[in-house]
Amino acid sequence: MRTNFRWTTIALIVALIVINYIDRSAVSFAVRPLSEAFGLNAAAYGVIGGVFSIGYMVFAFLSGPLVDRFGPRNVLLGSILIWSVATALTPLAGGFAGLLLVRILLGAGEAPGFPAATRVASRWLPATERGKALALIGGVAVSGSLLISGPIITQLIHVAGWRGMFWILAVLGLAWAGVAFALLRNTPAEHPRCSPEERAHIAAGQAESEGTAREARVDWRAILTNRNLWITGIGYFAWGFMFWGFMYWLPEFLAKSYQLSIRQVGAFSVAPWAAGVVGALLGGLLVDRLYARYQRVRTRFLIMGTALLLSGASLIPIMVSPSLTTALVSISLGVGLGFVTGGIWWVAAIDAAPTHPGAAAGFADAAFASSGILAPVVMGFIVHNTGTFGSGFALMSALAVIGALAMLLFTREPGHGERHAPVPMTGDRGAS
Numbered sequence: 001m002r003t004n005f006r007w008t009t010i011a012l013i014v015a016l017i018v019i020n021y022i023d024r025s026a027v028s029f030a031v032r033p034l035s036e037a038f039g040l041n042a043a044a045y046g047v048i049g050g051v052f053s054i055g056y057m058v059f060a061f062l063s064g065p066l067v068d069r070f071g072p073r074n075v076l077l078g079s080i081l082i083w084s085v086a087t088a089l090t091p092l093a094g095g096f097a098g099l100l101l102v103r104i105l106l107g108a109g110e111a112p113g114f115p116a117a118t119r120v121a122s123r124w125l126p127a128t129e130r131g132k133a134l135a136l137i138g139g140v141a142v143s144g145s146l147l148i149s150g151p152i153i154t155q156l157i158h159v160a161g162w163r164g165m166f167w168i169l170a171v172l173g174l175a176w177a178g179v180a181f182a183l184l185r186n187t188p189a190e191h192p193r194c195s196p197e198e199r200a201h202i203a204a205g206q207a208e209s210e211g212t213a214r215e216a217r218v219d220w221r222a223i224l225t226n227r228n229l230w231i232t233g234i235g236y237f238a239w240g241f242m243f244w245g246f247m248y249w250l251p252e253f254l255a256k257s258y259q260l261s262i263r264q265v266g267a268f269s270v271a272p273w274a275a276g277v278v279g280a281l282l283g284g285l286l287v288d289r290l291y292a293r294y295q296r297v298r299t300r301f302l303i304m305g306t307a308l309l310l311s312g313a314s315l316i317p318i319m320v321s322p323s324l325t326t327a328l329v330s331i332s333l334g335v336g337l338g339f340v341t342g343g344i345w346w347v348a349a350i351d352a353a354p355t356h357p358g359a360a361a362g363f364a365d366a367a368f369a370s371s372g373i374l375a376p377v378v379m380g381f382i383v384h385n386t387g388t389f390g391s392g393f394a395l396m397s398a399l400a401v402i403g404a405l406a407m408l409l410f411t412r413e414p415g416h417g418e419r420h421a422p423v424p425m426t427g428d429r430g431a432s
Contacts, residue, residue, distance in 0.1 A: 048100065
């Protein structure tokens with residue numbers, strides 16, 4: 001009898017990503033009490049947001065080879081222990097310098113999440129099921145976590161105070177580690193609850209190189225000279241600038257521009273991330289249908305480029321008529337269209353380097369993280385020096401257009417020698 005334990009494994013990864021994003025976004029809802037306690041202005045808060053991504057970028061790039069070499073289970077268990085400790089230390093940082101160190105540690109701890117998640121998907125699922133899982137992990141889990149984080153975090157602050165909120169989130173991470181220690185394994189062959197029939201089903205839909213738990217070495221020349229992987233990184237940077245900008249500054253934008261209370265901010269911040277959930281699901285559906293019709297890898301870039309172009313254009317109204325209604329509609333459209341690309345980045349990374357999915361995902365994630373260094377800092381200096389967010393929104397829009405054009409104009413279809421079975425985004429066509 002064929003079991004379906006592979007989906008328990010994917011559910012564990014989805015839960016990990018949800019915790020990951022709630023933890024990293026928590027500081028944006030505590031910005032006012034945190035700033036008052038530690039004497040921060042808007043520019044300093046922007047730097048605090050940016051240094052998270054320094055740790056994240058460095059270790060995202062390094063964690064790919066570590067995941068390929070040692071397997072995702074060990075890397076993820078160590079990762080969540082590090083970031084849970086960093087979360088618990090945030091209220092105890094004492095000042096600006098302490099917060100810098102804690103946020104770098106948090107970024108380093110959270111960095112292996114997506115490279116490891118990509119590795120798990122490539123080893124636990126046949127190709128025909130992988131896209132659906134990556135859409136859940138890279139799109140729905142991210143936008144969904146930010147959708148629920150506003151109400152959850154603001155309620156925790158209301159009940160337990162801003163310091164207690166961080167400590168409760170740290171305990172949640174440790175609880176995940178306990179469950180994962182018992183249930184998570186690197187490959188189906190290592191797990192006694194995965195039946196022989198399920199293992200055969202998974203193996204039948206994998207390339208020969210995807211059946212291993214670890215890789216001995218990474219071919220860095222192939223990674224660093226991969227044209228589509230570089231363009232994926234450019235596009236991911238462009239989307240990331242908008243994503244990180246809103247993740248760190250949306251609550252403060254709503255509070256500062258429209259004089260909303262902390263609980264009102266939590267309620268109004270739901271709309272953009274709800275649009276993100278819809279966009280992530282829509283992206284998976286569109287990619288699958290276009291690939292089924294044209295059988296071309298470039299259809300992924302067509303969808304990502306078009307979505308990113310429309311996402312950037314969606315921010316124009318907020319610069320023209322910045323009422324609360326216009327702001328929420330404009331930002332929701334921008335975030336929702338941006339999240340159309342949510343799970344496709346990881347599919348594109350696997351397509352580009354199928355024998356080293358962890359390293360390829362780490363490369364893409366490092367590009368995303370680099371925008372996370374710049375976006376909070378640049379937005380912070382804009383707000384500090386102008387008192388408004390308009391120039392920051394204009395920069396988000398411009399970068400989205402640049403990233404979109406790179407994907408639409410400069411990607412290429414893999415040649416005959418590079419071709420492999422591409423990963424569909426949703427559905428189980430061909431699965432037995």
